[in-house]
Amino acid sequence: MLISRRAIVAASAGLAGLAILPIGLRAQEATTAPVKTADEIIAEFTGGAEVSEGDGVTLTAPEIAENGNTVPISVEAPGASAILVLATENPTPGVATFNFGPLAASQAAATRIRLLKTQDLVAVAKMADGSFVRTAANVKVTIGGCGG
């Protein structure tokens, strides 16, 4: 038996609903200031500290976007205090910084983002010890058709 969230929500309509996520989310700010590059945003986030590649942060994204206007992504970095997410080739590369308080049960977040074109997504996690780890995933935005 497959139990879906949709079914549960439908079944429990009338009951109180949503859990409160222990995350602070700072969405990218609308601004008239010059757009910062991905590197600049990373430098700001790390304060110029060294960023190591690899284990510790996971970025999950589709290889090919089904709809570039709303691409589901998720990030996870056990023990992190913050995770920065960038879409490197978007006109404004900043996507989000997820900050996790000491009471956060897990250091994971999921959202949907808009991608202008095929590009690398980058996630940088600030770990509890102050170190930084980085990972990337390439997401292709395609015209489609002709499969089979």
Add this chain to the structure above:
Amino acid sequence: MASRREFLQAGLATSAILAGLGMTNWSRAMAQQALTQDQLLQFDDFGNLTLIHVTDAHAHLRPVWFREPATNIGVGEAAGRVPHVVGESFQKMFGIAPGSPEAYALTYPDFESLARSYGRMGGFDRVATVVKAIRAARPDSILLDGGDTWHGSYTSLKTMGEDMVRVQNLLGIEAMSSHWEFTFGTTRVQELIEMCQFPFLGANIYDVEWDEPAFEPYKIIQKGDLAVGVIGQAFPYLPIANPKWMFPEYSFGIREERMQEVVDELRSQNVDLVVCLSHNGFDVDHKMAGRVRGIDVILSGHTHDAIPEPVLVGETIIIASGSHGKFVSRVDLDVQGGRMAGFRHKLIPVFSDVIQPDPEMAALIDDIRAPFTADLEAVIGQTDHLLYRRGNFNGTWDDVICRAILEERDAEIALSPGVRWGASVLPGDITREDIHSVTSMTYGQCYRSEMTGETLKTVMEDVADNIFNPDPYYQQGGDMVRVGGLAYSIDPMAAMGNRITDLRLIADDTPIDPARSYVVAGWASINEGTEGPQIWDVVEDHIRKSGGVRQDAPVSNITVKGL
């Protein structure tokens, strides 16, 4: 792919994997010149469980001619390894004698003359005979269908897939995966699933709105004292390669981490074996097998490859069982202590003149076809040459379709989808059923519109990258879009955006001008609201008007570079 030697070494290392690979037996049978049903089905029973795999029949109920590809370019790590080996190289790799039945079944050389010697292949009444024979020998068998079963013929279009569900139920399918099934639209898919006496599995099919699993991911099938976990994996790029407006509720994707999660879940329930019934396509399955831990067997579909030996990746075997009902794979397994300890495999070729039709299935197929007999058998014209589609670039059938589009829709350039389905036609009559075999679909409108040279190039680059991206996870498993009225060069190994060069209009031999607008006609648009006559009517009109299909001036001119 693993060589035969690596195979045996691996077998010795793990335990009782046998030297008696199916192909060897088959070759021996063939060498005796006399094909008999007993020889085709001959198999020394092995182990304690049998998997039977059928896939990608594309609703071809009756036996077909089907010419295997002459061009199947592999990029990156896949270069030079199956299934990217064709013709004589394929024959050498597997020790197949030119002109033998197996050469006819698996490769393209001399196809036309061998087709006349060895006859059509497939047909669900013959497949039923094979399945029944295996089950009689091996009560503990599991019959699995990799999908692309409901779509692809006149009768499946007219019955909206119901004919195939009836056939699957009678055959005793025990689980299926999917791809073109979804092009009947969500409502119809749900109706058909209700009719299925077996589960429709899809671990990677998610609800778009809630981003959570929308279908049963797996089914644990009990055979004897073994619990077998069968995971379904739908074609990952359905909403990109096919019209997503027909199934807007669902999201797909490879979702490798999801596959690992489902495998782990099955392992935690102490299943004895984990089988992935996949519609990923062979190269994607090959990569996935190396990255997801704990799958014993991948039954691979989508890319229509018939591979006579299992391909070993780590401790996972990948079985590729061809298309259009030409083959049935039998995999005998020795399952011990929660894992596969050994296997024996045979890709059984369904020679329709050799294998007796099963009367029960033959009766059902007759019943399905009866209301449509006159339409199916209507002779539309004749061809003076072999018509086929399969291959990376235009086949002769595609040339006919593109010429029909150019002339009937008065276009400068024709585009026809690079799908891998559609049977071949030998010189002689072309029936309406033959035309539907290469055109049938729920979005067959033949549009006519304008496109700039720049857009045309962008579209072709995009499609080329979907086939020739060196990372299999970015491939969609089709072939290159077919073109009419157009010449071009392609370098499959080049980077995205740089593969297509020398685009020229054949009519006046001028370079395609990026700024000029061209009249382009085509079919199988993924956009909602596409208007135009159905492509099968366009092709039929063209064949009737021209008095048949002749091999005249090339409708396309494609140069492949950089190999």
